[in-house]
Amino acid sequence: MNLKIWFILNEGQVTGPFNPEEIESKIANLSGQPQIWGRGHAEWMTPGKWRQFIKEFHPLKNETDSQQLWKIRIDGIEKSPMKYSDLITLLKSIKDFSTVDLSFADSGWKEIFSFQKIVDDLEISRRSHPRVPIVGTIVCESEQGEFSCRVISISEGGLGINDAQKLKIGERFNGTLNSPNLYVTINSICEVVYVGADGYAGVRFVGLTEEFKSSIIEYVNKFATV
Structure with missing residues (x-):
């Protein structure tokens, strides 16, 4: 959970990306009512709701060895669930990741940059096609x-x-x-x-x-x- 995927909205201005430790440090010095958003999320969160998410979220372990299948949708079209190796093969054929969303172990739909293992295996930068x-x-x-x-x-x-x-x-x-x-x-x-x-x-x-x-x-x- 130390990825720099988090942003702060305060008094109409957006800053980031930050990791969770940086978020805590930043919002401690802010006036107003800051909100937090992370890549792959559909809504801004209050600091309290964000902390609850961080507390309850457990990074997926042994993702590549799990028998559970991955879900992928491209341009909103969902494909049949597939193994991790097949997912990586498919992703390597895609040039623009901005319309790709993934789901694993019923974790909900998230953008590709929310999964560090995939980012590493594809050797892509989080600057590529950013949302x-x-x-x-x-x-x-x-x-x-x-x-x-x-x-x-x-x-x-x-x-x-x-x-x-x-x-x-x-x-x-x-x-x-x-x-x-x-x-x-x-x-x-x-x-x-x-x-x-x-x-x-x-x-x-x-x-x-x-x-x-x-x-x-x-x-x-x-x-x-x-």
Whole structure:
């Protein structure tokens, strides 16, 4: 659990990534009501809820030797459960991990960078295709009318959003993203790649302009780590 996958939101500003010890040190000196988000999570957490998660989470032991199968979904499409060796073979054929989610031992869906063993076996950097936290709202103009969703994470390729029960996989809509963390308002066609039962959805940008792409890349690069 010492991976630097955790971010802090305080007074509208996002900082990170940090490991758990760094999180504790940082929030001890913060005023306001900081919240914490980790890669692979669908929501910000209060420090109390985050500490409870850390306390209850037990790193998976002997993952590669376990008889339990791994689940993987790509672009929201879930494949048949598979052994760890088959999972690694499949992942080696994928260039963009931003739309890949994994689940092991009913641990819930998490992004690939939440599993250190896989990161090591694939010899990839956590800087590759990063999803990073962001605070904002996207206004969706769909066939069901106009409604808003909270934006939780962003990458060059798309967004992770909450309160998205009205969206359906494969649907396209015009989206307007407003965030205090970006210097421009992002307008783009968005395509829904998956929707969870809890209202968390993943959408990809379609035809994003270079201006908007540059703004997103500049923001994402603030969180790049070696």
